[in-house]
Amino acid sequence: MGEGIKIATIGGGSSYTPELVEGFIQHYDELPVRELWLVDVEDGKEKLAIVGNLARRMIKKAGLPIDVHLTLNRQEALQDADFVTTQFRVGLLDARAKDENIPMKYGVLGQETNGPGGLFKGLRTIPVILDICRDMEEFCPEAWLINFTNPAGMVTEAVLRYSSIEKVVGLCNVPIGMEMGIAELLEVDPSRVRIDFAGLNHMVYGLEVYVDGKSVKHKVMELLSRPEHSSFVKNIDGMGWEPEFLRSLNVLTCPYHMYYYKTKEMLEKNRKSAQEEGTRAEVVQKLEQELFELYKDPDLSVKPQQLEERGGAYYSEAAVRLITSIYTDRCDIQPVNTVNNGAIASIPAESAVEVSCVITKEGPKPVTVGDLPVQVSGLVQQIKSFERVAAEAAVTGDYDKAVLALTINPLTPSDTVAAQIVEEMMEAHQPYLPQFFQTIKV
Template structure:
């Protein structure tokens, strides 16, 4: 089995490698190809990847290349984890929206749109290269904004499933609080990527007993602290929102915070310097503890689970993925990409039935879905008017003066990545 990772020079990659090594019986990789245009980073990450495989006795080979066509050729699955523009572009995404009093964040709001505009054309080009060499290959998208990128891939007819680590992190957290095995925790996960709610927490599978009320009653304070939202809000909602909902439920508070502290991009850039120095140590053959602060917790377990199911080598019976709605949420178009529990196999992902969704969540999801459609149109076809309309439609923006100013700033800061600008 050959698996390619595009963006293999990412400092995330050793987390992924560690999972591949530990879970080799679930996903028996014979050849792992790390693809990245940054030859220096690729060399450091590739060296550590080989040492991790060797330490854990993995028989597979690790190949590094900056040639995308060669890297994805004949791959059974291609995992995308790229960041167009690097941390420098992320820093801009987190900075210029604040000048208009809007959240500066890399996956939502104006910054998220900028990332989508940079990323979608690049991802579609890579996907076409994959299709030319192996049209049956699965594409697993971990590249943000996952919902928009996955929608672009599916709309272009690619065999793609989107992946995020939010749900698996919740699963592991709740399992610890409930003192049960993580595999026994089934989430009633509803919404979109980075806009989701846990409306039930079941033990034993989709038909298991819902322990969400017990979880909130006994551990609500801990969960609220992790989400940085008031405990009383969780009690009133009766669900557990993803931590990205804080940008919506406490927008002005978040903006005040972001204006007075270093950006996450700056923190990550500094962290990456230390990580890459560690990766260059020929004695290092395990993922360093610092990597846990980089983000992407349990990413490797989720990626192995999904790839194994798509390739028919194992995997959990139910997984939270990003895939086509196809009537699952009746208030959204069929071609919307939702994030939900699904059965996953060689034929792809099939969402489980979802009970009626409270209008409080359905309304916001519908509005953000409309934004995502407009964002995709802007990413595919360009043009200032399309960017403006996408920004105006976003619930974190929504005022024409802000949308006008943010459109100009977005284009100015991303001109080198926008072929039409």
């Protein structure tokens, strides 16, 4: 890497971008970003301009020599980039609303990254991420791809299996949110907390939790059994766990486990919320309208506090921490999505897992876990099967594989229901699923 760093952010018009820019500003001394290229598509042009202008005001206020470039030309942005971050949403929030609403008609949870919603977000997203990878091979073959785009585990799986990009890391704010939340529960500084993470994205478990190197897992699990402490992310309203269940499980859950261990209750909760205030996508659409109105203010030169309600808490911290550790060869431990390479014994070596890793200039080095505890390994393997078949369907445009993937997913009650949901959602998302409509007629 030359003098300073060039970072290209795909999906630069996202409401999350000010969070990322704030991180680059705060960590400039150790991560000297020279150029930040914010890239978007034609439909996101207006938001890109609003966010880009706010980013420039933030950097100007900080007095830093970071040049911000706004472009719809992805290849221009990728040229000689050192890091490429991805945070895009194919079909925008309208597509997410369909992902949430359609499954509920069939008595199935509709959620952004789980069940039918996760499948169809993956089917829309994977062809685009693989196009980005092909561009990276040509314009910045030495760059690191840092993917935040959901479903992050499935997307990372697809990049590992269907592209020649090896420098790819998937990142999620859930593990760092769990660390921060536990530190708050225990009333200790977050730097004193460490969790041994293992599993998959949005299916990750804390096998151990330490404060100053001493295990406090049982104390933490007791605290997490209380309803008011059950969730650390804005987009999941936790319901609390049965103490007997947590004691027997004997590992820390992440908020997304609610969908699998409390499926019926979460479905009813989501239905009620959808009726009273709209689905999560519809809530976020209103929130984003408010955010972008704030972003337009020419006097605004900091990240507004309201962004924390968007669900991306610690996104900036996780992102900048990872990029900085790669850049400086820090060799600290962070939970990321990377190639398993034997870290989790029950998952194929070439698959993507979310696991604690030592972060080096050569990338993440997974901490070996061995076999997952028997009480969680079956569910993790089932979700990995779902991700692999879904990724194959996304790449091949195989309609039958899409039905198979959804049937494998534990949130789907039967193959009949899976086929019905896939048929309706294929039709609803047809503009963003060309690979299927080239080969079949739905």
